[in-house]
Amino acid sequence: MKARRTPAPSSQNKAATGISGLDEITRGGLPRARTTLIVGGAGSGKTVLSLQFLVHGARACNEAGIFVAFEESAERIAINAQSFGWDIESLTPGQLTFIDAQPDANVVRSGDFDLEALCAVLDHAIEQSNAKRIVFDALDVVLALLPDAAARRRELYRIHNWLLVRALSGIMTFKAGVDETAWITEQPFGFLQFMVDCAVILNHSVVLGVSQRNLRVQKYRGSSFDENEYPFLIGRSGFELAVIRPIAVLAESSSSERVSSGVERLDTMLNGGYYRGASIQITGFSGTAKSTLAACFAEAACKRGERTLFVSFDSDARELARNLVSVGIDLDKHVESGLLHIVSARSIIGSSETCFVRIKALAFEHEAVCMVVDPVSTWARSVNDLTAPTVGERLIDWSKANGVTLLFTRLFDDVSTEIHVDSPLQISTLADTWIHLNYLVQAGERNRGLSIIKSRGTSHSNQVRELLLSDEGVTLADAYTAGGAVLMGTQRWQKERSERNEAESDEVTRELMRVRLDSEEAELAMRLKSLEIELHAKQVEKALLVRTTDARIGELTRERDHIDELRGRDTPKKRGQRRK
Amino acid sequence: MKPKRNTHFLLYVAGDGPNSTLALANLNAVCRSRLKESHSIDVIDVFRDPDRAIRDRVFMTPTLIKLSPQPTIKIIGNLSDRAPLLRALGVAPDGT
Numbered sequence: 001m002k003a004r005r006t007p008a009p010s011s012q013n014k015a016a017t018g019i020s021g022l023d024e025i026t027r028g029g030l031p032r033a034r035t036t037l038i039v040g041g042a043g044s045g046k047t048v049l050s051l052q053f054l055v056h057g058a059r060a061c062n063e064a065g066i067f068v069a070f071e072e073s074a075e076r077i078a079i080n081a082q083s084f085g086w087d088i089e090s091l092t093p094g095q096l097t098f099i100d101a102q103p104d105a106n107v108v109r110s111g112d113f114d115l116e117a118l119c120a121v122l123d124h125a126i127e128q129s130n131a132k133r134i135v136f137d138a139l140d141v142v143l144a145l146l147p148d149a150a151a152r153r154r155e156l157y158r159i160h161n162w163l164l165v166r167a168l169s170g171i172m173t174f175k176a177g178v179d180e181t182a183w184i185t186e187q188p189f190g191f192l193q194f195m196v197d198c199a200v201i202l203n204h205s206v207v208l209g210v211s212q213r214n215l216r217v218q219k220y221r222g223s224s225f226d227e228n229e230y231p232f233l234i235g236r237s238g239f240e241l242a243v244i245r246p247i248a249v250l251a252e253s254s255s256s257e258r259v260s261s262g263v264e265r266l267d268t269m270l271n272g273g274y275y276r277g278a279s280i281q282i283t284g285f286s287g288t289a290k291s292t293l294a295a296c297f298a299e300a301a302c303k304r305g306e307r308t309l310f311v312s313f314d315s316d317a318r319e320l321a322r323n324l325v326s327v328g329i330d331l332d333k334h335v336e337s338g339l340l341h342i343v344s345a346r347s348i349i350g351s352s353e354t355c356f357v358r359i360k361a362l363a364f365e366h367e368a369v370c371m372v373v374d375p376v377s378t379w380a381r382s383v384n385d386l387t388a389p390t391v392g393e394r395l396i397d398w399s400k401a402n403g404v405t406l407l408f409t410r411l412f413d414d415v416s417t418e419i420h421v422d423s424p425l426q427i428s429t430l431a432d433t434w435i436h437l438n439y440l441v442q443a444g445e446r447n448r449g450l451s452i453i454k455s456r457g458t459s460h461s462n463q464v465r466e467l468l469l470s471d472e473g474v475t476l477a478d479a480y481t482a483g484g485a486v487l488m489g490t491q492r493w494q495k496e497r498s499e500r501n502e503a504e505s506d507e508v509t510r511e512l513m514r515v516r517l518d519s520e521e522a523e524l525a526m527r528l529k530s531l532e533i534e535l536h537a538k539q540v541e542k543a544l545l546v547r548t549t550d551a552r553i554g555e556l557t558r559e560r561d562h563i564d565e566l567r568g569r570d571t572p573k574k575r576g577q578r579r580k
Numbered sequence: 581m582k583p584k585r586n587t588h589f590l591l592y593v594a595g596d597g598p599n600s601t602l603a604l605a606n607l608n609a610v611c612r613s614r615l616k617e618s619h620s621i622d623v624i625d626v627f628r629d630p631d632r633a634i635r636d637r638v639f640m641t642p643t644l645i646k647l648s649p650q651p652t653i654k655i656i657g658n659l660s661d662r663a664p665l666l667r668a669l670g671v672a673p674d675g676t
Contacts (some may be wrong), residue, residue: 101639104654108668111606111660116594117626118639124630142640145656 006187013222015063015133015169018056020047021241025226026217031197034221035160040202045213045234047077047174048084049202050135052238053171055086058095063132063169066097066125068118071138074098084238094129103145107387112147115155119162126166134163135171142428153191160195160282172196186219197221202232215241233365238362257372259304259405262296266435269452269461278456280407281398284437288448289467289474290409293437294372295324295331296474297407301370302334310342310357313375317342328473341366360398371399373408397432432456437467445489450476466492587611587619587669588648592633594626594641599658603642606659613673 009051014028023029030036030053040046054065069077078098081088088096101118125131138160143152163170174192194200199219216229232241243378260267267273273299274280284290287543291314301308310331312320320342321331334340343362345355358563363371376392434453439446448467452460465476466489477492592608593600604623611619626633626641636645644655646669654667666673 009647099634100637102637103640103656104637106654108653108655108664109657109661110665110668111602111657112599113642113657114594114597114599114641115640116597116600117592117633117641117643120594120626121633121639124634147657191639312659 003031011559015048016056016061017070018060019052019239019241021230021232022049022215022239024197025222025228025230025241027167027223029477030169030171031223032169032220034197035163035170035172035195036198036200036319037192037196038171038173038200038202041204042175044202044204045232045239046175046202047072047080047137048234049200049239050137050171050173051077051081052084052086052131054096054133054135055081055088055091057133058091058436064097064129065094065133065135066122066129066131067135067137068099068101068122069137070101070141073102074100077137083316086238097125097129097131100123101142103142107454109145109147109177112151113145114151115142115158118155119158122162123166126168131168133169133171135173135518137173139172140174156192156195191349193219197563203229229365231360236266241491259295260297260300262298262300263474263476264292265465266450269465269476270433270455270464271458271460274407275457276405277400277403278405278432279399279430280433281431282409282435282437283412284409285412288437288439289469290411290437291320291374292324292327292329292469292474293435293467294374294407294409295320295329298340298370298372299329299331299334301405302331302337302339305339306369307367308334308340308370309359309363309366310340310372311345311362311374312342313345313373316344327469328471330488341368341567355393359395363402363404368404370405371407373406375409375411377409377411393430433458447489583672585674586648587615587617587646590636590645590647590661591621591623592626592636592643592645593623597641600642600658602645602658606662606665607644610659610662610665610669614666615669643663654658 013032014026015029015032016023016029017026038046038049051067054067057063057065067074067077072080078506088561090570099121122134140157143155146152146155155556159172172192196219198217201216201218203216204213213232213234214229215232217225230241232239234240258267258273258275260273261270261280278298282290282293290313295310296306298310301547310320314320315323317335321335324331331340331342335342341362345359359373362368373395376395379526393409396406398404421520431454433455436451436453438449438451440449448469449464450467452462463478465478468477554568589607591604593603604621607621611621624632626638633639638654640646641657642656644659646653646655655665655668659665662674
């Protein structure tokens, strides 16, 4: 499968960043021996991105780096970086050099100045470490000290030229407001965009109380790149970009592969299971074991070693895992191994949009391949803003675009209602597979019935099956139909027993019949044999008769001839002629 | 002779760039006209001694550091703007 293809080992003119996603959208990394501009607001991740670029260069590409810190002390940056597990301490001083270039807070300005000293200091540092990569973090801080726009422009060109002459792959980071248009027109940094070879814009906004980070490559001279904005996270291992895999790759991988539903019989009904990357909807009333069926899927995914996210709106993680043990599903094991992440979405306060953003972020952070949302209807209930109806659809679109197999449940709140299509979340039509769970009340029993309402691209069984939960696990049983009604529970058992009895008596009858026919056959065979012998005797007798008759005729002829001779006969021929 | 009023300056320059030359001239002028007491100026070229520039965290040229008397003061620029310079040196403004 090509979905996990690693970015092409950086071509000659690209310097890999080692950031998942970024190397893919830039087709290999940032421009080598050229300047990249990273613009973003405070706390948008500029420093993390640039430091990761250096760490990756030092560790993976054998390219030493220099980090020039204008805003924070080098010490603080190193401490902050520790939380990403990059193990900066293990790098030799030559591999990564920090230069603390914070302007003194109480510095006095008198007249014009330039950054020649910085260049001199860096030349010296490069001589010592043979660095190939360099980062100027928060260059705006030092430029702000310059008296006028012309001086700022001059100094930027100075640094830019210095970088080009030394063929360094450089990053300059700049603070800018959330409003990007303001940054573009704002002097003196407007021309920066034209000067640099690559520009990356980070934006960090808060949508209804939830932080949301996006990255966009705005410009990349001499290279193709993805122009879209991609969400990113500053996660446990640093900067990570949520890149949507190419559709072609998706289609390739999703067309044929099946994933188990976790219930063997259900897989059979679905002709092999759910499609990888598909969206599966399970609907049903309260207590119809929707969550259990969803958990089966999650467990099966974990058993295949696939990272899974389980978002529960109903119960918290501990409760959920405990309840599922009673039906033989052990999720704790997978939570401990880190494959499964159970999230209680009740802790997410806010609108459906907030939830959506949060769920996306969680799935991305967990690198989930399979995802369960249980139930999606709770999500809709808490919502009255305009985005609500589309959230479910977008969840499906999002999961498809990312190749995540999504299973979600939906609660029908009124037991008496039949399936309603006009639910607040118009997602039934979008789901690839729709499984409906229902109660069937018969003869004083309430049993669970499972039916597949639709399953795209799959020949599936149209029969209603009975869903059985036991401490052994979840199984499906054939349902019996009698007089148009589906039999379940005790009735099914009775029916099964009576069918078994019938079958047994049938068997006995058939056996008797066989024995009788056998004896008749033997009798006939005996008769056939005796008749054959009789026939033979008759034939012999007949042959004997023929022989004696012939002998007798010959004897008579001879006797007559002899008498004729004695009487002196005429020629017999003459006698014959005379008669005519 | 007058140890209490000896003012010691470090002036970081970038070769003989225009700002650097201007700064040295401006500094000499101020010292002559306003600092009658003894003073000394060490001129350091960042191209020749980058290690010292890193130690003193000098990344902009020209940079003037007044080492004594305390407190240490850092002044950046070609010193053509006299008012902040005089204020920083604790000297009365021009024309008073």
